[in-house]
Structures are given as structure tokens and as C-alpha cells.
Amino acid sequence: MFIPLGVAFLMKEFNPFWDFLISLSFTGVVGFILIILFPFEKDMSSTQAFIAVSLSWVLASLFGAIPLWLSGHFLSFLDAVFEAMSGFATTGLSLMQDIDHASFSVHVWRHLMMFLGGQGIVIIALSFLIKASGTALGLYIGEARDEKILPNIIDTARFIWAVSFVYLIVGVCALTVFNLNAGLGLVKSLLHGFMLFMAAFDTGGFTPQSMSILYYHSFAIEITTVVLMILGSLNFNLHYCLWMRRKKELFKNIETRIFFISFTILFSLLNVFVLLASRVGVFRFVREGFYQLISAHSGCGFTNLYSGALNSWSDGALLMLILAMAFGGGVCSTTGGIKLMRLGLMFKGAVLEIKEKIFPQKAVFVEKYHHISSLSIDDKKIRGVFFIFLMYLVSYLAGAIIGVFCGYNFLPALFESTSAAANVGLSLGITSSSMPMLLKITYIIQMWTGRLEFVAVIVSFGFVFTLFKK
């Protein structure tokens, strides 16, 4: 909160300055009291690490919500918590009121939450606060990072930050230039450049105004954000390969191949569904359809449509967007959703299963896939993949059923639920401050569990359950 505090000071935003000072001091005081009351020097077990991770996301959202609530742009503290969880989980669904009159410091905080959440709250701690240990690995895995990029977990965390900072500098410079070209003033261009970068690269989807990307009326900004969304949805291992100039990996990798196949199929079907029902020209639709699909697939949630425009799309087109949101981007990236690697492994697993059924029992099959190196599929991997797939499916459907229970139609409810659980942020208008409290809480839980890919949360609930059982 020191950054938005500094922005409030520099921009002479007095109320937000005091709001951030109160929030920062209160968070610090609570933190110090907990450290003093519960000193903990030992290494954590993996269960403890999972509980620490899942609780840290809840606490981050609760404390992160304080300055938002104090800003007066939220009707209740629950709405502010929703916004903070949406920010940390890089979802982008918003309950903010009068967004166009909010202070720069509040906007910077909303976007900073996305940047921190996208990189991983625990990754920050691993990078700067503690030395490498078994605890570090437990915390890293607990935050839904399946893969190490470098042998040492601290080096991996630092690499993720290094990559992000390089992209930050390049991305902010490009967006600032395009913002200036679009007609914004210098300070506004720079601040909007920062915020758009954080929202695009960390596939968050917040914008510092209510019109999303349409505010700028700029094709260059749309293209830049598309590039950043795609970069954000790439596995950090692929970024490492690109940095090491191993460009071939990009074409051989199972995740990029699945992304290309999935995007091509969904985009073709989306074109068919929308063009059949639409009066707009081909170029216009391709531009809108392409942007929406990239935004959904990468889990960002930016839109170049006016609010409510998605409601006029056909059910078939919305279904394509729901599938893109549900699939998500690469593992070990800033996106949510089932993830491309798992889709690829499920497909390969299904092929293996069919082969084993068709051919003689004595025949032995090995199904291989390429991810950094050539790897083979085994039952353990497939079990793990199906477990996460099933959990996402349950989450998407459970949210939709609760939406229907609250009085919405099934398809919009499924769209919104998938958007929340896969941390996307596209909306058909259900998400608003007037929606039922039950739905707000449902979406908060979906965003939280979806971001952590369920395991850490299930372990935490299991631990609490065993405590009660004793």
C-alpha cells in the first residue's frame, strides 16, 4: 500500500492519502501483533504451507478491501472484499460505483492488487522475505504453481519477477505512447499505461474507467493489449525458453499447440454463430470476436464492447466464450481456468485409453508429449489432471445453479459463474452491486478457489474438519 499512498501524496488526493495511511498502518499493526503473539521459527509441513497459502489470499483480500471501502466507492464492505478478491485473483469482475470519479491512487491499488495476485502473493514473499527451504516449495506449490523453472525455488520466484519487470517497462512505454497518440495527457497516459499493463499481462481485466478498452478508441491499444494478454497466458517456462533463445520450444510445446487448435476452432465457430445473427460487417465482427475470444481464453476480461453488448450475441457464440473461459491459458502463468496443459494431457490420455481398448492386451503403448523436454503420460498424471478438471467443472456448474436459484437464466448464470471461477472477468451484467449477497459470496469463493486451483483450499478445509472430528 506504500505505492498508492505515494501516488495519493504526489497527486494531492488528500482523502485517499489518509485512507491508505489508515489501511497500511492497521494491516501492519495486526501483522506485528500476530507475529508477537504467535512466533513461528520452524519449517512448515506441506499441510501447514497449504493452509498458510489459502489463508494468506483471504487475509490479503480482507485487508486489501479496507482502502477500497474507505474510498466510498462501494456500497458495503462485502462489495469491497469482492473487488479485492477479484483483483488479487486477477478476475476483473467489479462492483465499484462511479468508477470514472475514483482517485488515481484507488485505481493504482486495484491494478496493483492484480499485478501482485497475478505474480502470486506467496511468490513475493519467496522472492524477498525468506530463504530457500522445504517450506518455500510447499508454499510455491500451494499457490497453484505446478512447475519449477529453475532448480532453486527462490531463483524461480525471482525469475518470474525479472520477466515481469522487463515486460512491464516495454509494455508501459508502448501503452503510454499509444495513450498519448489517442489524445490523453502525459500524466494520464503514463498512469493508464501502467494500469493497462498490469491488467493485461496479469490477465486481470480492471480498467481505470467504466468503458474498458473502448475508452481509448484506439486500434493500436487493442493490438498491444492482445499481445500482452497472450504473453500473460503463456507458461513462465516458455518465457524462460524464449529468453534462452530456444524459439523452437514455442512451436513444439503442447500448451501452445493446444492454444492454437482451441482458439482456431472456437474462433471459427464464434464467427459462424455471430455472423449468422448479426448485421455488423465482417471486419467489425472479426475485430470484436477476436478480441473477446483472446480476452476470454487468456482469462483477462478486457472488452472492446459497450456494457451489455454481449447480451445481444447468440447462445452459440456465448457458449464459445464460456468454453474459452473454462479452458484458460498455460499452467504456471497468471491465468485461471482448467489450463491448456491439462486439456492436452486429457486428450492424450483419452487416445491412450482408446488404443489400449482396441489393440491386444499384451501391446504396450506409450503416449508422449512435449513440454520443455519429451515426456510420457502415466496414470498418476492423468488422475491429477482429471481431479482438477472435475473440480473446475463442479465449480462452474455449482455457481451457475446458485445463479439460477437467485433468479437468472441458466446460460447467463453459467457465463458469469465460469467467468468468476476461471478468473476471467467478462460479464453479461449479472455482476453488479444489486445482485444477491449469496451470489456475491459464491463468486468470491469461486474466484479464491479457482485461483488456487482448489488443492490448498481443500487441504485447509480438510484440516479444519479433522480438528472438529477430534
Added chain:
Amino acid sequence: MKKVLFLISGILLVLSFEIFAQDLQIEDILSNPKKYDKQEIVFNAEVLDVLPRSKGSWFNVSQGKAAIGVWVPSDVDLPKISRKGSYKQQGDILDIKGVYFLNHEGFSEPIILAQTLSLIKPGFYKKETVSENKKTAGEILFVTFFILLIYKIGKRRHGK
């Protein structure tokens, strides 16, 4: 008598149209785009930003709940915009008359093609006041935080 009644009902009809037009909500346009396609519309909105281009300007305007872009060609007379809506200021309120196009040649988004713009209420700088309670709470919490920080640093150094 019939002529008078006809005249009165005519005036009422025109007035009712004017009232409907003045009260038009951006939200309504956005949620019923086909209804307003190629229709003349009149509405009031606050200026958020003016983005100049070679053949005109984009006026991003808001009514609080929703915002929209209005394309103002170079040949339309522009009122002098003194304030744009932000945290620190309330933007100028404009009366905007134009035609809404869901699909217009040369544009890749739905637009309101402005015909006339007139300033109906100038914006103003919002004076910001911070309550004493907020300042006191901030000071107490910050001092407590600072004391605990010093205590923790001291304890760590002592421990080493």
C-alpha cells in the same frame, strides 16, 4: 374548439417527446441498441475526456451508471470544455443531439454521431475536506505501527 384541442394535444405530444429525449439514459441506449439504431437522440451527459483525431474528436461522456463515446466531426461547433470529470472535478454537462449508429462506415464500434453540442452546466473543482476523525485514526494507527516496527527491529538485532 376542436382546433384548440388538436393544438393542445400537438403541443403536449411535442413536449412529451422533448422530455423523453432529455431524460434519455445511456444505459437504455446500450441495452437496446437495435431500438435506437439510426434514430435521432438527445441527452445530457458529463464530459469525461476529449480525444482529438484528424477528422473530429471523441467525446467520452457519462451519466454515472454508464458511459459512451460520441463522435464529433470537425465541422460541428464545439463548446469550450473547461472541466473533464475526474476525482477532483465534476465535468461540464453537455446537451448532446445526434444520431446513434450501431454500425457506421469508417467506425469499428457503435457511435453517436453528434449534430450539436451545447454546454448546459459548467463543471467545477471539487473541494476536498478530510474529516478530523479520519486524521486522528490515521495518526494513532501510524504511530502504533511505527512503535511496533521499531520494537520488532530492535528485538531482531538483540536476538542476533
